[in-house]
Amino acid sequence: MDSNKQMAELLFGNITKTPEDYEQAYPKRNLEEGAVVTRFAPSPTGFLHFGGLFAAFIEKTAAKTTNGVFYLRIEDTDKKREVENGVSLIVKGLNDFGIEIDEGMLSETEEKGAYGPYMQSKRTEIYQSYVKSLVEKGLAYPCFMTEDELASIRERQESEKVLPGIYGEFAKYRDISFEEAEKRIKNGDEYVVRLKSPGKAENRIKFKDVIKGEIEMPENILDVVLLKKDGTPTYHFAHVVDDHLMRTTHVIRGDEWISSVPIHLQLFYLCGLRPPKYAHISPIMKEENGGKRKLSKRKDPEAAVSYYSEVGYPKGAIWEYLMTLANSNYEDWRLANPNEDIDNFKFAFKKMSKAGALFDIVKLSDVSKNYICKLSAEEVYDLVTDWAQENNEKLYKLLVDDEEYAKAIFAIERGNAKPRKDIATWSDVENYVSYFYSELWDGQRDFADNLSNEDMIEILELYREVYDENDAAEDWFPRVRDMAVSLGYAKAPKEYKKNPDDFKGHVGDVAGVIRVAATGRRNTPDLYEILQVLGKDEVIKRLDEAIDSLRS
Ligand code: GLU
Numbered sequence: 084m085d086s087n088k089q090m091a092e093l094l095f096g097n098i099t100k101t102p103e104d105y106e107q108a109y110p111k112r113n114l115e116e117g118a119v120v121t122r123f124a125p126s127p128t129g130f131l132h133f134g135g136l137f138a139a140f141i142e143k144t145a146a147k148t149t150n151g152v153f154y155l156r157i158e159d160t161d162k163k164r165e166v167e168n169g170v171s172l173i174v175k176g177l178n179d180f181g182i183e184i185d186e187g188m189l190s191e192t193e194e195k196g197a198y199g200p201y202m203q204s205k206r207t208e209i210y211q212s213y214v215k216s217l218v219e220k221g222l223a224y225p226c227f228m229t230e231d232e233l234a235s236i237r238e239r240q241e242s243e244k245v246l247p248g249i250y251g252e253f254a255k256y257r258d259i260s261f262e263e264a265e266k267r268i269k270n271g272d273e274y275v276v277r278l279k280s281p282g283k284a285e286n287r288i289k290f291k292d293v294i295k296g297e298i299e300m301p302e303n304i305l306d307v308v309l310l311k312k313d314g315t316p317t318y319h320f321a322h323v324v325d326d327h328l329m330r331t332t333h334v335i336r337g338d339e340w341i342s343s344v345p346i347h348l349q350l351f352y353l354c355g356l357r358p359p360k361y362a363h364i365s366p367i368m369k370e371e372n373g374g375k376r377k378l379s380k381r382k383d384p385e386a387a388v389s390y391y392s393e394v395g396y397p398k399g400a401i402w403e404y405l406m407t408l409a410n411s412n413y414e415d416w417r418l419a420n421p422n423e424d425i426d427n428f429k430f431a432f433k434k435m436s437k438a439g440a441l442f443d444i445v446k447l448s449d450v451s452k453n454y455i456c457k458l459s460a461e462e463v464y465d466l467v468t469d470w471a472q473e474n475n476e477k478l479y480k481l482l483v484d485d486e487e488y489a490k491a492i493f494a495i496e497r498g499n500a501k502p503r504k505d506i507a508t509w510s511d512v513e514n515y516v517s518y519f520y521s522e523l524w525d526g527q528r529d530f531a532d533n534l535s536n537e538d539m540i541e542i543l544e545l546y547r548e549v550y551d552e553n554d555a556a557e558d559w560f561p562r563v564r565d566m567a568v569s570l571g572y573a574k575a576p577k578e579y580k581k582n583p584d585d586f587k588g589h590v591g592d593v594a595g596v597i598r599v600a601a602t603g604r605r606n607t608p609d610l611y612e613i614l615q616v617l618g619k620d621e622v623i624k625r626l627d628e629a630i631d632s633l634r635s
């Protein structure tokens with residue numbers, strides 16, 4: 084047996100399957116030309132960052148628009164970062180935003196799909212089989228350096244200002260003999276398995292990033308760790324094995340990984356595997372004091388995706404916004420196609436920002452208003468009720484106590500050519516509907532001060548007489564106008580402006596008094612529709628209350 088083979092048996096005597104076996108177990112996927120197979124691959128920290136959601140959205144979109152596959156792989160090789168129920172929390176995070184997976188982890192223990200296991204801690208033997216074959220080829224070796232040795236190397240490299248890491252003269256065990264390795268292992272010495280990098284400092288590599296374009300970097304010369312002391316893989320190595328065997332076509336991930344691409348490409352090459360395409364997403368940025376910085380988990384509440392569910396942005400609006408951030412031409416497309424399904428937009432990596440998309444909560448709210456104004460009253464009702472059930476008990480009760488009434492409120496000025504844009508989030512709803520519910524409205528009335536109380540009382544008393552709940556929409560305003568004229572108000576603002584001294588005011592002032600009497604507010608959606616929803620008894624009651632309050 085040659086010494087590399089001997090070494091491989093020494094380190095991995097228990098590993099019997101070969102990379103070829105896995106090659107057969109996970110065959111090439113049978114998909115149409117151009118189908119994107121990609122994944123979301125978080126650590127099970129349970130925390131879904133807005134940047135993670137953005138990445139998952141891009142990944143899902145890339146797969147969906149090409150009839151490909153989007154899967155969820157859990158990268159739990161770093162046990163220190165794990166939290167209890169971390170997988171379920173991530174799955175829930177994705178579900179809350181309607182990002183469905185085709186394959187992968189469904190909870191801490193369940194998964195679906197033929198390319199699993201989708202949890203790295205269940206794949207140890209697979210990684211070891213690939214490392215074993217590298218050792219057999221003399222491309223990997225056991226390294227027995229202690230923490231102290233590593234620390235002193237790091238110190239020396241820092242003071243000499245040379246590339247940190249294990250390579251060249253620092254790679255003490257690069258040429259370790261089988262005999263020495265055997266002796267140390269028998270002695271119980273701990274070791275990691277390192278790559279024996281064939282890279283040369285003077286070489287450069289080029290690759291084409293799908294988002295960032297052509298990138299040139301120095302070749303990897305580091306003997307990076309492949310397997311840690313406990314036999315589990317590092318991210319670098321697990322990525323190569325997993326993305327190959329899961330037949331990923333596009334690795335779409337944060338651009339903090341760009342600097343590792345030379346390592347990854349070298350590992351693919353040495354394992355005899357074809358690398359996937361890389362698409363590195365720039366971080367989401369935020370404007371601050373005239374400059375830009377990364378959206379920060381520490382400083383920005385909107386960095387955690389739970390923020391959006393709590394405040395109550397509908398997931399459809401979040402999708403709209405994510406697509407706006409993803410592709411610079413999306414907004415124009417949306418303007419030209421206001422009623423098209425978002426799925427009909429042709430997403431393109433090339434249209435992604437290289438510098439990092441700018442997060443803007445005001446913009447998000449605008450997008451959300453535009454989205455919500457197009458929903459039907461039933462849809463708004465269902466979504467608000469779902470949200471309120473978890474986030475606003477008082478509102479929830481009112482909504483379910485009288486579903487018909489609530490739907491009638493949401494139907495006001497909805498479904499017409501220019502629907503109103505009063506609601507950006509479900510948290511806005513309580514205030515938006517408050518005057519419809521005695522439980523929410525304090526009865527305060529914000530009358531304008533251009534008319535005297537006597538004038539207002541006169542208007543309301545007369546309106547109380549002439550008000551007819553059976554008026555059709557087109558008859559309602561003429562009735563108010565006739566009434567206004569009979570009381571000495573101009574029938575139109577224009578007429579009033581010409582001869583202000585001839586009138587007490589104009590019809591708008593009169594309607595304004597009725598509006599405040601019925602709702603407390605000077606600005607509301609269509610008053611006729613509001614009065615219809617309130618119903619005769621309530622309208623009369625409110626007019627009386629208003630008259631009383633003006634008298635006192
Ligand atoms: N587990 C890595 C992370 O959370 C995944 C990067 C990747 O998508 O490959 O950053």
